[in-house]
Amino acid sequence: MKRLWQRGMIALARSSAVKDFMQGRDGMRKLAQRFVAGPDVASAFATAERLLDEKGIRTSFYYLGEYVDRLELVQENVDQKLAIAARLADADLDVHISVDPTQIGLQTDAEQVGPRARSIGRAIALASGGKPGLHCLMLDMEDASVVDVTLALHDDLRRLELPAAVTLQAYLRRTEGDLIRLIAAGAKARLVKGAFVGAKHVAFATEPEIKANYRKLVALMLSEEARESGFYPIIATHDDRIQAEALALARENGWPQSTYEFEMLLGVRSDVAEALAQQGERVRLYVPFGRDWWPYAIRRIGENPANGVLLARSLLARR
Numbered sequence: 626m627k628r629l630w631q632r633g634m635i636a637l638a639r640s641s642a643v644k645d646f647m648q649g650r651d652g653m654r655k656l657a658q659r660f661v662a663g664p665d666v667a668s669a670f671a672t673a674e675r676l677l678d679e680k681g682i683r684t685s686f687y688y689l690g691e692y693v694d695r696l697e698l699v700q701e702n703v704d705q706k707l708a709i710a711a712r713l714a715d716a717d718l719d720v721h722i723s724v725d726p727t728q729i730g731l732q733t734d735a736e737q738v739g740p741r742a743r744s745i746g747r748a749i750a751l752a753s754g755g756k757p758g759l760h761c762l763m764l765d766m767e768d769a770s771v772v773d774v775t776l777a778l779h780d781d782l783r784r785l786e787l788p789a790a791v792t793l794q795a796y797l798r799r800t801e802g803d804l805i806r807l808i809a810a811g812a813k814a815r816l817v818k819g820a821f822v823g824a825k826h827v828a829f830a831t832e833p834e835i836k837a838n839y840r841k842l843v844a845l846m847l848s849e850e851a852r853e854s855g856f857y858p859i860i861a862t863h864d865d866r867i868q869a870e871a872l873a874l875a876r877e878n879g880w881p882q883s884t885y886e887f888e889m890l891l892g893v894r895s896d897v898a899e900a901l902a903q904q905g906e907r908v909r910l911y912v913p914f915g916r917d918w919w920p921y922a923i924r925r926i927g928e929n930p931a932n933g934v935l936l937a938r939s940l941l942a943r944r
């Protein structure tokens with residue numbers, strides 16, 4: 626049932642007619658505000674500063690817009706990420722800047738994706754002023770067809786000693802192998818369940834299978850071997866049981882609190898994020914901003930059928 630609801634919402638996310646209609650409706654603003662910081666870099670920074678000052682929670686910035694197939698939009702995406710990096714030098718924050726390879730040209734001029742990622746990486750390195758571990762370029766992971774290219778991009782950035790991390794998805798069968806390699810390299814990786822559906826031979830299809838694989842991968846990420854190799858684990862889930870298991874593993878295997886972190890999405894189970902931060906855990910929220918908010922917000926609605934109420938209320942609201 627949940628998978629069916631999610632597929633329906635993914636279809637809505639991909640329809641440009643639905644997107645234009647929804648983004649133009651006054652009543653939908655509330656829905657956008659729940660999951661998105663605002664339209665521009667200034668609103669994104671205001672949210673990040675508020676989260677850090679009031680809750681002790683860090684930020685991952687994400688400029689909305691994915692699967693971009695026009696060069697002027699690719700340029701806009703790159704400019705927005707550079708604008709964040711430029712502003713970071715004067716801000717007292719510790720942020721990740723999320724980048725989807727299709728945002729920076731994978732579908733338009735793939736040979737330019739590497740140079741664009743490097744220029745964003747260099748701008749972030751400059752903003753960190755040489756402080757290791759502060760700020761990084763986080764590569765988001767899209768559908769199964771772009772995993773190799775995304776991992777290669779990550780390896781290239783690291784080879785150039787630019788601050789980079791990558792997202793891995795537990796729904797993919799290959800992820801265990803990818804993770805073992807990243808652990809041995811002492812990389813920084815974020816583990817998610819995966820917001821896509823894949824063919825049976827490449828992906829786990831059912832929720833219990835995906836969850837079981839997620840747990841198995843968390844155990845690898847928080848193993849003693851991973852700690853000794855300098856690996857930095859980011860556990861990105863809203864599942865509080867898995868978070869509690871991760872915390873137990875971290876303690877058991879001698880991970881100090883600031884050597885791993887939890888990441889969640891703005892507007893989703895904020896009480897859980899705040900409780901972790903209050904226990905002294907390092908917590909980061911994924912903070913999207915930009916005008917193109919519909920595909921992102923409707924996928925969040927898809928992750929929990931209970932969010933259908935929020936969608937229905939927004940549709941019925943006049944303003």
Ligand SMILES: Cc1cc2nc3c(=O)[nH]c(=O)nc-3n(C[C@H](O)[C@H](O)[C@H](O)COP(=O)(O)OP(=O)(O)OC[C@H]3O[C@@H](n4cnc5c(N)ncnc54)[C@H](O)[C@@H]3O)c2cc1C
Pocket residue numbers: 764765766767792794817818819820821861862863864865888889890893894910911924925926928929932
């Ligand atoms: C920081 C971050 C970055 C991500 N980056 C990527 C990426 O690069 N690529 C990718 O494929 N996916 C990404 N995702 C999405 C991820 O793959 C999952 O689809 C999503 O996080 C839901 O899985 P879950 O593990 O949080 O929990 P679930 O098992 O889906 O849910 C756990 C609990 O949280 C609740 N919950 C979960 N989502 C919502 C919601 N939207 N609203 C209300 N309650 C909710 C559930 O109802 C349940 O109680 C990212 C997620 C996070 C948190």
